[in-house]
Amino acid sequence: MGRIYNFSAGPAMLPVEVLQEAADEMLDYRGTGMSVMEMSHRSKAFESIIQEAEADLRELMSIPDNYKVLFLQGGASQQFAAIPMNLMKNKVADYIITGQWAKKAYQEACIYGKANIIASSADKTFSYIPDCSDLPVSSDADYVYICENNTIYGTKYKKLPDTKGKTLVADVSSCFLSEPVDVTRYGVIYGGVQKNIGPAGVVIVIIREDLITEDTLPGTPTMMKYKIHADNASLYNTPPAYGIYICGKVFKWIKNLGGLEAMKVRNEKKAAILYDFLDQSKLFKGTVVKEDRSLMNVPFVTGSEELDAKFIKEAKAAGFENLKGHRTVGGMRASIYNAMPIEGVEKLVEFMKQFEAENTK
Ligand SMILES: *Cc1c(COP(=O)(O)O)cnc(C)c1O
Numbered sequence: 602m603g604r605i606y607n608f609s610a611g612p613a614m615l616p617v618e619v620l621q622e623a624a625d626e627m628l629d630y631r632g633t634g635m636s637v638m639e640m641s642h643r644s645k646a647f648e649s650i651i652q653e654a655e656a657d658l659r660e661l662m663s664i665p666d667n668y669k670v671l672f673l674q675g676g677a678s679q680q681f682a683a684i685p686m687n688l689m690k691n692k693v694a695d696y697i698i699t700g701q702w703a704k705k706a707y708q709e710a711c712i713y714g715k716a717n718i719i720a721s722s723a724d725k726t727f728s729y730i731p732d733c734s735d736l737p738v739s740s741d742a743d744y745v746y747i748c749e750n751n752t753i754y755g756t757k758y759k760k761l762p763d764t765k766g767k768t769l770v771a772d773v774s775s776c777f778l779s780e781p782v783d784v785t786r787y788g789v790i791y792g793g794v795q796k797n798i799g800p801a802g803v804v805i806v807i808i809r810e811d812l813i814t815e816d817t818l819p820g821t822p823t824m825m826k827y828k829i830h831a832d833n834a835s836l837y838n839t840p841p842a843y844g845i846y847i848c849g850k851v852f853k854w855i856k857n858l859g860g861l862e863a864m865k866v867r868n869e870k871k872a873a874i875l876y877d878f879l880d881q882s883k884l885f886k887g888t889v890v891k892e893d894r895s896l897m898n899v900p901f902v903t904g905s906e907e908l909d910a911k912f913i914k915e916a917k918a919a920g921f922e923n924l925k926g927h928r929t930v931g932g933m934r935a936s937i938y939n940a941m942p943i944e945g946v947e948k949l950v951e952f953m954k955q956f957e958a959e960n961t962k
Pocket of ligand 1: 793
């Protein structure tokens with residue numbers, strides 16, 4: 602059996618070239634006589650793996666020198682707590698709720714201080730991004746928090762909120778490296794890598810240096826302190842070494858394709874194939890307002906739960922895996938991250954056309 606087109610929201614597809622290289626180096630990493638999985642994180646070989654990964658990521662995202670790059674564990678979800686623990690000096694933070702991940706981050710912040718919801722799109726099941734041009738930002742807010750691409754609902758901020766001078770913190774788990782980004786607009790950019798970069802087990806935190814202080818909330822565990830990880834270059838304890846190694850390979854893969862500008866062109870082209878079809882389909886319909894559509898996660902429905910189920914089943918049989926929508930929203934969702942080849946989306950649309958012809962009169 603060959604490889605199928607995997608439309609999973611995460612863990613998701615990785616570039617075949619990366620998997621092949623990792624396979625080639627599995628038993629003997631470049632003459633070390635061992636796998637990266639078996640090697641000390643203090644070894645010369647691993648030191649160059651993590652340093653090169655960081656250098657490549659800095660180059661890809663043009664990360665300024667006054668930002669640290671941390672390779673951590675605990676997933677994006679652990680950052681929901683780490684962010685307030687490290688940044689809530691006044692114990693106040695403003696949250697924009699555009700879906701479940703933003704809501705979870707907000708709920709976690711409520712444990713540590715006063716978290717305010719300053720905008721939300723809950724009224725229309727998160728099918729749009731609220732107007733963030735004039736938000737009631739709290740004067741004493743330590744930061745304003747967003748989830749930049751909403752994996753479950755398929756929306757993306759096309760314009761960052763006006764935080765009125767407050768630090769912007771963004772969860773970019775599902776849009777990491779999908780297009781160019783101006784890092785200077787953010788205080789913290791972070792994301793789990795299992796959506797668009799690498800294997801589960803690594804979370805990358807890009808944080809402006811002045812936000813890294815000893816002054817964390819009382820009771821903050823050592824492992825949750827950004828300063829500990831920054832001072833130790835992500836090697837305070839054993840890092841998720843193999844995951845970092847794969848991330849490094851994906852950074853090189855993106856560099857070879859032309860960097861984030863090229864990723865954006867590629868991703869826009871891919872997403873357009875699917876959205877253009879949805880916009881004229883008599884059966885399938887996108888669920889998100891056009892202006893706020895994600896390039897990465899594309900939810901759609903037929904309007905009938907039975908037909909949705911039939912479609913998912915037949916798609917799976919035809920080699921299109923994981924098209925079922927999130928368990929909380931139903932319908933379908935195609936996640937088309939960086940590693941999804943354009944042919945995957947073209948073939949999916951062909952299949953959808955055929956299904957539509959067979960199931961409409
Ligand atoms: C998947 C996801 C998360 C949760 O990530 P974990 O690594 O499983 O904790 C958080 N935020 C967004 C936007 C996600 O897509």
